[in-house]
Amino acid sequence: MKIVGLTGGIGAGKTTVSRIFRLLGMPIYTADERSKAILDKDLFVRNKVVEIFGEKSYIGDVADRKFLAEKCFSNSDLLAQLNGILHPAVASDFASWRDENSNASYLIKEAAILFESGSYKDCDNIIMVTAPEEVRITRVQERDEVSAEEVKARIAHQWPEERKLDLADVIIENVEDQSLIQQVMKIHNLWSNENT
Numbered sequence: 001m002k003i004v005g006l007t008g009g010i011g012a013g014k015t016t017v018s019r020i021f022r023l024l025g026m027p028i029y030t031a032d033e034r035s036k037a038i039l040d041k042d043l044f045v046r047n048k049v050v051e052i053f054g055e056k057s058y059i060g061d062v063a064d065r066k067f068l069a070e071k072c073f074s075n076s077d078l079l080a081q082l083n084g085i086l087h088p089a090v091a092s093d094f095a096s097w098r099d100e101n102s103n104a105s106y107l108i109k110e111a112a113i114l115f116e117s118g119s120y121k122d123c124d125n126i127i128m129v130t131a132p133e134e135v136r137i138t139r140v141q142e143r144d145e146v147s148a149e150e151v152k153a154r155i156a157h158q159w160p161e162e163r164k165l166d167l168a169d170v171i172i173e174n175v176e177d178q179s180l181i182q183q184v185m186k187i188h189n190l191w192s193n194e195n196t
Contacts, residue, residue, distance in 0.1 A: 002106035002186035002191060003098070003122065008129030008156050009161055011136030011143075013174035017129050018110045018185040027101040029094055031111035031119070037077045040064040052078070053133050061083035087117050094119075106191045115159050115167060126170065130161065131175055 001127055004026075006021075008014035022028050038045055040062050049057050049068075056067055072079035094109060106128075114120045131139075133155070140151045165171060172183045 001098070001102055001104075002124045002194070004106055004108045004191070005114045005120050005123035005126040006108050006110040006129070007112065007120070007126065007164065008131075008172075008174075009133075009158055009164070010112070010151065011138075012129040012131045013139075013180070014110060014112070014129040016119045016174070017127070017172055017180060017184060018108065019189065020106055020181060024184070024188050024190070027097075027104050027107050029097050029107065031090055031094070031109060031114075031159070034093055034097075035086055035090050036063075036065075037064075038093060039086065040108040042089055045085055045089050049082070052081050052085075082176055083117065091119065091122075094187060105194070113158065115164050120167065124165060125169040125191075126171045127172060127175055129172045130165065131173070132159070134176070 006014055006018060008017075015184060018028050018030065029151075040046075046058065048061075049063065053071055056063055068082065072082055098107060109119070109123065111117065112117060114123075116128070120126055126181070135147075137151045139146060139150050140146065140154070144151075170187055172180065174180060
């Protein structure tokens with residue numbers, strides 16, 4: 001079973017690429033969404049988070065992501081502790097999901113911090129979605145209604161683009177003169193035919 005990691009810097013368009021693969025019938029594990037669900041619903045995770053961050057880390061049954069982000073933004077030790085709780089839980093969740101979808105020709109694990117979390121090491125191939133930084137900044141500004149400075153701060157918390165590109169097996173360029181659908185179809189046809 002081929003496991004394909006799908007990642008890209010903020011605003012690069014990995015979610016759009018993921019949607020195209022989904023339309024082609026490929027199972028997609030969206031690590032960011034699953035991580036949020038685990039943070040809210042997994043009692044072991046919740047208890048560990050409250051132990052470190054206190055009762056204010058949850059509002060009712062839902063994690064206060066803004067509170068946690070503010071705590072972790074300027075404190076790399078707290079961020080490492082939060083990741084130390086979440087990453088193993090997500091890895092276990094992914095393993096169960098992988099087993100449930102073992103009949104597919106390949107599976108895609110979409111994750112914003114695929115490299116930073118170290119989970120890229122468990123993938124057979126890596127797809128990196130890329131776009132020029134100024135384009136990415138503009139996209140995120142429009143999508144999230146935030147300033148360019150806020151977007152740059154988020155970018156600063158991810159690995160540099162060059163480092164990720166060096167580790168990627170396949171690069172999808174999300175720019176106006178390149179068709180995303182054609183790039184995805186080429187990859188899909190190659191990997192689907194490997195198992196037929």
